[in-house]
Amino acid sequence: MPYSTSITAIISAARMLFRNRRSFLLILAVYSALLAAIYLFVSTREATVSQLLVTLITIIAAPALFFVLQAATIGYASGPTLRGLLKNSLKLILVTVPLIALTLLAVYGINKLQTHLTIVTTVRYLLLAVVVPLFVIHFWIAAIDGGLRTLVKRLRKVLTRTFAPQSMFVYACGFLVFAVAPYFLLQKAIPSQHPWIEVALIVGRLSVSALLILLGWVTTVGAISILSHAGYPVADKE
DSSP, rough: OOHHHHHHHHHHHHHHHHHHHHEEEEEHHHHHHHHHHHHHHHHTTTTHHHHHHHHHHHHHHHHHHHHHHHHHTTTTGOOHHHHHHHHHHHHHHHHHHHHHHHHHHHHHHHHHSSOOHHHHHHHHHIIIIHHHHHHHHHHHHHHHHHHHHHHTTTTTHHHHHHHOOOHHHHHHHHHIIIIIHHHHHHHHOOSSSSHHHHHHHHHHHHHHHHHHHHHHHHHHHHHHHHHHHHHSSOOOOO
16 A cells, blocks of 8 residues: 555654654754754845955855755665765755756746746746655655666656655655644744734744754655665765
8 A cells, every 4th residue: 555655664764763863853953053054044135345245255154054964864774974974965956956946937838928927937836835745755866866877867766756646645645744744833922912022923833833843854855765765775985
């Protein structure tokens, strides 16, 4: 049964995440640094030389931390080393850049369609929220497991497994955790007559939302990685 296999993969991914404390703490540290870099980029005004320097540093640091986080997310079960993380991060960058270009091209083509705006909007959201993330996850897993050359050789198989029922079910479950739940949590305001309590509630909602995003995404990628490994043998590394 596809759904039972998917549920088993999700449970296994969650167990491995919490059992491997070293990898979990590493992922949490990189995620916190990424959020801090994004906050500095948004909040820093380009008025002085030092502020401009901070902005430039965060522009470089945020994408780098993002790819390190994804490399740690895919390889957390094996306890990734620093050298392995850096090597895998470079692989993810090389894989992601062409996908970003293709995505921008697809969005540009969709936006050029002037008829049936409701259908166009739906297709755009499906592309950005479902199709592209699934492609990216499977390409990342294949690139790290087998290398870039193996990814090219197994491209057809990777594309086929991207929209397999098990994969889509895992992603749907994960989407509820890392996207839907944080959205409604942030939208649901809890009024209070005490300013400090209201500030504490806002901080609490932001913290819980950030944690849900991290745990939901990591578990989703981990479960899909488990399914990928079970579906076809891992190729020899380069």
